[in-house]
Amino acid sequence: xxxxxxxxxxxxxxxxxxxxxxxxxxxxxxxxxxxxxxxxxxxxxxxxxxxxxxxxxxxxxxxxxxxxxxxxxxxxxxxxxxxxxxxxxxxxxxxxxxxxxxxxxxxxxxxxxxxxxxxxxxxxxxxxxxxxxxxxxxxxxxxxxxxxxxxxxxxxxxxxxxxxxxxxxxxxxxxxxxxxxxxxxxxxxxxxxxxxxxxxxxxxxxxxxxxxxxxxxxxxxxxxxxxxxxxxxxxxxxxxxx
Amino acid sequence: xxxxxxxxxxxxxxxxxxxxxxxxxxxxxxxxxxxxxxxxxxxxxxxxxxxxxxxxxxxxxxxxxxxxxxxxxxxxxxxxxxxxxxxxxxxxxxxxxxxxxxxxxxxxxxxxxxxxxxxxxxxxxxxxxxxxxxxxxxxxxxxxxxxxxxxxxxxxxxxxxxxxxxxxxxxxxxxxxxxxxxxxxxxxxxxxxxxxxxxxxxxxxxxxxxxxxxxxxxxxxxxxxxxxxxxxxxxxxxxxxxxxxxxxxxxxxxxxxxxxxxxxxxxxxxxxxxxxxxxxxxxxxxxxxxxxxxxxxxxxxxxxxxxxxxxxxxxxxxxxxxxxxxxxxxxxxxxxxxxxxxxxxxxxxxxxxxxxxxxxxxxxxxxxxxxxxxxxxxxxxxxxxxxxxxxxxxxxxxxxxxxxxxxxxxxxxxxxxxxxxxxxxxxxxxxxxxxxxxxxxxxxxxxxxxxxxxxxxxxxxxxxxxxxxxxxxxxxxxxxxxxxxxxxxxxxxxxxx
Numbered sequence: 176x177x178x179x180x181x182x183x184x185x186x187x188x189x190x191x192x193x194x195x196x197x198x199x200x201x202x203x204x205x206x207x208x209x210x211x212x213x214x215x216x217x218x219x220x221x222x223x224x225x226x227x228x229x230x231x232x233x234x235x236x237x238x239x240x241x242x243x244x245x246x247x248x249x250x251x252x253x254x255x256x257x258x259x260x261x262x263x264x265x266x267x268x269x270x271x272x273x274x275x276x277x278x279x280x281x282x283x284x285x286x287x288x289x290x291x292x293x294x295x296x297x298x299x300x301x302x303x304x305x306x307x308x309x310x311x312x313x314x315x316x317x318x319x320x321x322x323x324x325x326x327x328x329x330x331x332x333x334x335x336x337x338x339x340x341x342x343x344x345x346x347x348x349x350x351x352x353x354x355x356x357x358x359x360x361x362x363x364x365x366x367x368x369x370x371x372x373x374x375x376x377x378x379x380x381x382x383x384x385x386x387x388x389x390x391x392x393x394x395x396x397x398x399x400x401x402x403x404x405x406x407x408x409x410x411x412x413x414x415x416x417x
Numbered sequence: 418x419x420x421x422x423x424x425x426x427x428x429x430x431x432x433x434x435x436x437x438x439x440x441x442x443x444x445x446x447x448x449x450x451x452x453x454x455x456x457x458x459x460x461x462x463x464x465x466x467x468x469x470x471x472x473x474x475x476x477x478x479x480x481x482x483x484x485x486x487x488x489x490x491x492x493x494x495x496x497x498x499x500x501x502x503x504x505x506x507x508x509x510x511x512x513x514x515x516x517x518x519x520x521x522x523x524x525x526x527x528x529x530x531x532x533x534x535x536x537x538x539x540x541x542x543x544x545x546x547x548x549x550x551x552x553x554x555x556x557x558x559x560x561x562x563x564x565x566x567x568x569x570x571x572x573x574x575x576x577x578x579x580x581x582x583x584x585x586x587x588x589x590x591x592x593x594x595x596x597x598x599x600x601x602x603x604x605x606x607x608x609x610x611x612x613x614x615x616x617x618x619x620x621x622x623x624x625x626x627x628x629x630x631x632x633x634x635x636x637x638x639x640x641x642x643x644x645x646x647x648x649x650x651x652x653x654x655x656x657x658x659x660x661x662x663x664x665x666x667x668x669x670x671x672x673x674x675x676x677x678x679x680x681x682x683x684x685x686x687x688x689x690x691x692x693x694x695x696x697x698x699x700x701x702x703x704x705x706x707x708x709x710x711x712x713x714x715x716x717x718x719x720x721x722x723x724x725x726x727x728x729x730x731x732x733x734x735x736x737x738x739x740x741x742x743x744x745x746x747x748x749x750x751x752x753x754x755x756x757x758x759x760x761x762x763x764x765x766x767x768x769x770x771x772x773x774x775x776x777x778x779x780x781x782x783x784x785x786x787x788x789x790x791x792x793x794x795x796x797x798x799x800x801x802x803x804x805x806x807x808x809x810x811x812x813x814x815x816x817x818x819x820x821x822x823x824x825x826x827x828x829x830x831x832x833x834x835x836x837x838x839x840x841x842x843x844x845x846x847x848x849x850x851x852x853x854x855x856x857x858x859x860x861x862x863x864x865x866x867x868x869x870x871x872x873x874x875x876x877x878x879x880x881x882x883x884x885x886x887x888x889x890x891x892x893x894x895x896x897x898x899x900x901x902x903x904x905x906x907x908x909x910x911x912x913x914x
Contacts, residue, residue: 228787251790262782264718266725270705271718277707278714279789284707291707307725323785 177240179204179331179362180225185234187220187386194220196386198234202364202379204330207357209377210366213413217386218366219259222333225364226256239330252280255324259335261316265309269300269319272308273326280327287326294322298348313340321349332356334365338372350376374405384413423520425528432532456543463551481640483654484647485613490545491570491649492609494537498571498578499602501533506582506678507595516682526678530575530671538571559655566653566660569667576670578602583677603731607738711791712799719776719803729775733768737811758819758830759883762837765812766875770841772804774867777849801842808838829885836899837878843903844871866909874902 180202187195195217202208212218223229225236227247236243241250264272270291277287295301298318303311308319317340324332332353338346353363354376367373373380374394381391389412390397397408420426440448515525545563552560581601585594630636639646652659708714723729777800780786786796812834820827848867877898884892 226784226788228784248790248792251788254788256784256788258784262784264722264781266722267718268705271721274705274707275714275718276785276789278709278711279786279791281709281711281790282707284709288705288707 177204177237178202179206179239180208180333180364181235181237182221182225183235185221185224185236186232187217187224187229188232193386195224195231198383198387200381200388200391202362204239204362205357205360206362206364206378207354207376208362208364209373209380210364210383211368211370211373211380211409212366212383214368216383216413218383219335220386221383222256222335222364222366226254226333227251228256252327253330255327255329255332257320257324257332257334257337259339261313261320263308263311263316263319266307268307269295269304269322272319273323276323276326282327290326290328291322294325297352298322314342314345317341318345318349321352329361331362332364334363336367337365338367338369370405370409380405382409382412389413423518423524425524425531428520428525428528429531432528433535436532436536452543456547459544459547460550463547464554467548467551467555480642480644480647480650484644484650487650487653488646489609489613490541491574492605494541494571494574495578496602496606496609497540498533498537498574499582499598499605501536501575502578502582503595503598503602505529505533506579506586506598507591512682522679522682523675526675526682527671530572530579530674530678533575533579534568534571537574538567542567562655562660563653565664566649569652569660569664570649572671573663573667576667576674579674580670580677583674583681586681599731603735607735611738711795712802715796715799716803716806719772719800720807722779723772723775726775729779733771733807737768756883757815758826758833758886759879761812761815762830762833762882763875763879765808765834766837766841766878767872768811769804769808769838770845770868770871770875772807773801773842773845774849776800776804777846797846801839801846804842804845805838809834812838826886830882833878833882833885833899836881836896837875840874840878840899840902841871844874844906847903848906848909867906870902870906870909874899874906877902 178201180200182198182200185195185198185200186193198217198221200221210218210221220229224231225238225243227243227250230244238250239253241253243250264275267275273287273291273294277284277291282290292301295304298321300315300318300322303315308316311319317337321337324334334353337349337353341349350372353365357363357378365377377394379391379393380397381388382397383389390408394405397405420430437445516522545567549560549563578598582594582598585597585601588594589597631640638644648659649663652663723733777797787793789796816827816831816834819825819830845867848870877895877900880895881892881899882895884890884895
């Protein structure tokens with residue numbers, strides 16, 4: 176069985192800045208995978224490259240076996256990407272937004288509509304379906320974007336800082352939802368700067384620094400028999416040279 | 418020498434820097450060079466044009482012509498000021514930053530009003546002052562009164578717009594006031610245009626009656642040299658009393674506006690807009706249709722967004738408003754009817770360009786589109802179609818009129834129309850600002866260069882239409898401009914990192 180995400184020798188520059196520098200990463204299917212790293216480490220760029228939003232300067236990316244460069248549409252069909260800021264149309268209503276997403280992914284209308292209503296109910300948004308998105312709080316917007324991402328039941332979800340701006344209850348709901356997806360054989364890849372979240376919910380982790388993966392595996396792999404916390408390991412691996 | 422921090426001068430300089438960057442974008446040197454060169458050219462034209470005139474010739478220019486022109490510019494300035502007032506009060510997200518600083522709020526509002534006045538004055542000053550300079554050179558130094566007159570008029574416009582917008586805040590609340598102020602500004606601008614067009618589309622009998630009234634003593638009291646309507650023109654022409662009156666009125670309005678804005682801000686009247694609008698006001702909500710078609714999804718989304726955004730509606734409806742006199746002219750016979758087709762070609766291009774700008778540069782979820790399994794070129798095509806279809810639908814009755822007109826050339830008209838609509842949409846899409854404008858409310862207006870190219874392209878197609886209909890070879894020049902405008906827009910687009 177192919178990996179959910181397979182990245183080899185990935186490089187991306189922005190002018191003189193090397194955002195991703197020969198990054199290798201393999202995420203097996205059915206994992207809840209956390210990508211950690213300090214600010215500017217290259218997490219967001221890596222995720223945007225994996226989602227086909229940016230073109231790499233070098234290297235290859237395969238999503239569920241599909242080469243993102245050679246067959247981007249096939250890769251995108253099985254993929255969902257959530258940016259760090261929820262991007263929504265302020266003047267649309269939730270169901271209109273989801274209908275648009277369903278159209279983009281070419282979903283069967285009846286199935287999409289039923290699934291949209293289920294997702295809105297699951298995420299606690301059913302009481303506000305007639306309100307324009309501009310009236311939503313940040314947490315509600317994040318939930319709606321998540322509903323859009325789940326609409327086509329993607330095999331691989333890539334989420335950039337999905338818990339930012341959520342209150343405790345909403346964060347818990349999202350974490351449970353993502354864990355349930357991983358348990359059902361789907362793959363969830365998220366970036367987060369909250370180490371505690373990564374330590375508690377992720378089945379595998381990778382730590383990125385200066386555009387490369389500097390450590391990866393399960394929490395047990397990272398501890399390597401010691402009793403160090405993830406924070407200790409993270410700080411040690413990402414410490415800047417004096 | 419730089420202004421003392423937190424002083425009025427400091428704040429005005431900061432506003433000026435922001436405004437200049439908004440206008441010139443990344444190509445400041447090119448913009449300065451182009452503006453200076455064009456201004457010198459305007460001076461040359463003005464000096465040449467006025468060279469033959471002498472003092473007595475100036476005196477022979479009917480006050481009605483001078484006065485009406487001045488009124489036209491004054492209302493245009495007021496229309497611009499309304500947009501700037503709404504922008505300054507509601508759309509700039511720096512109020513918390515500025516008012517958290519140890520600066521008196523009246524100083525802040527004074528700086529913003531002065532900056533708005535400078536923006537309002539920029540256009541008439543840029544195009545009008547060369548003629549004032551030329552007139553002064555040719556023996557009419559009183560025309561230099563244009564300096565204080567335009568400045569006072571700009572201050573007055575900005576202050577009146579700010580006061581009116583604050584009144585709207587009190588009457589309708591901050592959220593509605595923003596929309597109402599923009600609508601009011603647009604109506605003021607369009608009303609002036611339509612008023613000046615009114616004579617052209619009045620029925621013959623009414624025109625004759627109006628002419629007779631104008632020649633009567635009652636009419637002369639309104640349009641004669643002594644008419645109170647021309648007081649602004651007299652101020653501009655250097656008459657001391659009207660000029661002093663204008664300056665005093667502007668100063669009083671400025672003081673009132675600054676005081677009113679500071680008070681409204683202190684009372685929290687402007688806060689409502691910054692909070693999220695209340696939920697639960699969405700109504701019952703019509704059932705939403707899910708469909709498989711990507712084309713339907715994209716076009717429906719774009720049209721919904723336009724229909725629900727007051728600024729977008731304004732952007733769309735204004736060209737339609739300007740089309741209405743042409744429709745009337747088209748229904749009649751004569752010279753006006755012959756000019757209908759080229760004018761419609763230009764305005765339909767503007768309409769398509771405006772819609773394409775909203776679709777391309779106003780995209781709020783670029784990552785969603787980039788992550789969807791749809792070819793980017795297809796999405797661009799669908800966005801262009803969503804802009805072109807309404808413009809084509811609006812233009813359709815005019816094609817029918819042209820077909821019914823004796824000697825009309827509906828196919829030529831339709832071809833130029835298609836060219837204008839298509840090239841305007843392509844210009845806006847090709848010149849779309851890199852990166853997303855995540856909020857249409859924040860996206861103030863299309864990029865200046867893109868707008869200029871789009872307008873030139875549409876005008877080129879209009880010229881081509883006129884050339885084809887009248888048999889003039891100059892139409893080919895218009896065709897060339899129209900055809901190449903999308904390419905120029907693509908080349909002029911700022912490069913991305």
